[in-house]
Amino acid sequence: MDKEKTKTMIRITGITKSFGNLQVLKGIDLHINKGEVVAIVGPSGAGKTTLLQIIGTLEKPDAGEIYINDIDVCRLSSSKLSDFRNQHIGFVFQFHQLLPEFTALENVMIPALIGGASKKDAKQRAEELLQFMGLAERTNHKPNQLSGGEKQRVAVARALINKPSVILADEPSGSLDSKNKAELHQLFFDLRDKLGQTFIIVTHDESLAALTDRTIRLEDGLVISTTAKDDK
DSSP states (O other): TTTTTSSSEEEEEEEEEEEEEEEEEEEEEEETTTTTTEEEOOOOTTTTHHHHHHHSSOOSSSSSEEEEEEEEESSHHHHHHHHHHHHEEEEEEEOOOOOOTSOOHHHHHHHHTTTOOOHHHHHHHHHHHHHHOOOTGGGGGGGGGGGGHHHHHHHHHHHTTOOOOOEEEEEETTTSSSHHHHHHHHHHHHHHHHOEEEEEEEOOOOHHHHSSSSEEEEETTTTEEEEEEGGG
């Protein structure tokens, strides 16, 4: 990897999180480099999704620090945090979460419009992304007219629209059949190779984890191992 690619983009130190009397995260230290595809794995209840939501600024930690692009996100006000999230973080969920009343094109445009882009610029960027996803013929279709794999590729395009620093994906292929799953996994690596995109992926899919640059294993709220691709 070149020097730019190996730059640390995300630094996480001492993150803890409890819900009532249940401590879900017990002191997480992590770093994510620019251009990495990282898998977070572990049993149900290990704290994977909670950690992803904290990295994505959807949840606040009880203690610890998170720096994304050298910005201490825990110190941002609510309004600045919303702007930061819109500009720097893309999300892909297991069940795509597309808005059913809008077309594929409109769904992809929404984060750009929220971020203040003109309708013309948002439309052009969305069309380019959907073409990259192989969905140029599906731009005016609504979600109920798309296959499961197509919906998830629209969701990835939506996550990319604002050129985020990192895409956070929570079980992104969990609802797909084996063919669409393999295509989605390949798409992540194509996006990394062609756009330099960084991914953090929570997954139970061992075949996906095996492909990533690093696999971080959580158990009982702690990082118990980190395995680089060369060691897999």
